[in-house]
Amino acid sequence: MTRPFLTIEREGGLVLLTMDEPATRNALSRPEQCADFIAALEAVNADDSVHVAILTGAGPAFCAGGNVKDMQSRDGLMAGGPIDIGERYRRTLQRLALALHGLEVPVIAAVNGPAMGAGLDLACMCDLRIASPAAIFAETFVRLGLVSGIGGAWFLPRAIGQARAAELAFTGRIIDAGTALGYGLVSEIVPADGLMERARTLAEEIARNSAPALRYTKRLLRLSERSDLAGCLDATAALQTLAHLSPEHAASVDRYLEEQAVRRAARRPLPA
Numbered sequence: 245m246t247r248p249f250l251t252i253e254r255e256g257g258l259v260l261l262t263m264d265e266p267a268t269r270n271a272l273s274r275p276e277q278c279a280d281f282i283a284a285l286e287a288v289n290a291d292d293s294v295h296v297a298i299l300t301g302a303g304p305a306f307c308a309g310g311n312v313k314d315m316q317s318r319d320g321l322m323a324g325g326p327i328d329i330g331e332r333y334r335r336t337l338q339r340l341a342l343a344l345h346g347l348e349v350p351v352i353a354a355v356n357g358p359a360m361g362a363g364l365d366l367a368c369m370c371d372l373r374i375a376s377p378a379a380i381f382a383e384t385f386v387r388l389g390l391v392s393g394i395g396g397a398w399f400l401p402r403a404i405g406q407a408r409a410a411e412l413a414f415t416g417r418i419i420d421a422g423t424a425l426g427y428g429l430v431s432e433i434v435p436a437d438g439l440m441e442r443a444r445t446l447a448e449e450i451a452r453n454s455a456p457a458l459r460y461t462k463r464l465l466r467l468s469e470r471s472d473l474a475g476c477l478d479a480t481a482a483l484q485t486l487a488h489l490s491p492e493h494a495a496s497v498d499r500y501l502e503e504q505a506v507r508r509a510a511r512r513p514l515p516a
Contacts, residue, residue: 250263250264250277250280251302258296258448259288260298260300264302266303267303269307270302270305272310272366273320275320275321279336281340285344285347298354299344299366306353307358307363308361309360309363310361312388321337337393338394338395340394341369344366344370348462350458351371354440355379355430356379356440358381365383365400373403374442375439377433379420381418381424382416384418397413402469403428421433454492454496457487457490463479463483464483
């Protein structure tokens, strides 16, 4: 039996997703890899007890993008004629892009090493990105005479702005973690030996909040990318109504008031 490309670990309300083919630097070129990925993401969406996810890579790389050897031999996603290749992209990598961007819970990319080509695009599909100093990033497709088949032309400008995205896409230039921080591609750089601990700490901070409220908030953030203000406000009213009536809201309010009472009691002077 073939080992799954994506390993899945559950820690309370956190799901850790690890691309796990370090021998290929977690290159993503085969239909079955995409199928594993998509199945895992669909399982997360179907589980209401999941609050947050982390995506990372095993070994020294986050994801090296497509496997260049497969490109040379026309294997995997690149096999067959033009109709075969186009349809295979639509049914594999592009379904994966829709699934990861459509993940209902917040997802943190813990970029442990190179995120090249499709690897950079995967990171851009996540809501938050943190990186180790070993991380490097590049939209390398033009160097190989290609374009991003997984949606980089859509995701990268939304992560770093149109001008920066055009610069990286047209040059294929590699940038280091410090430059990625300056571009706003990542929100922080963490020493390599503390990257996953920091990702978990951030995930735990998120996971303390109501699971429905997190999913509703992410849905509104996604909606804001394609909606005008009036449409977004209409959707907000509907989701806020559901949130107000949820047991998680009632529990959160009770907890908040209890914590406020404790703080007030702590500030109260002792009787003489």
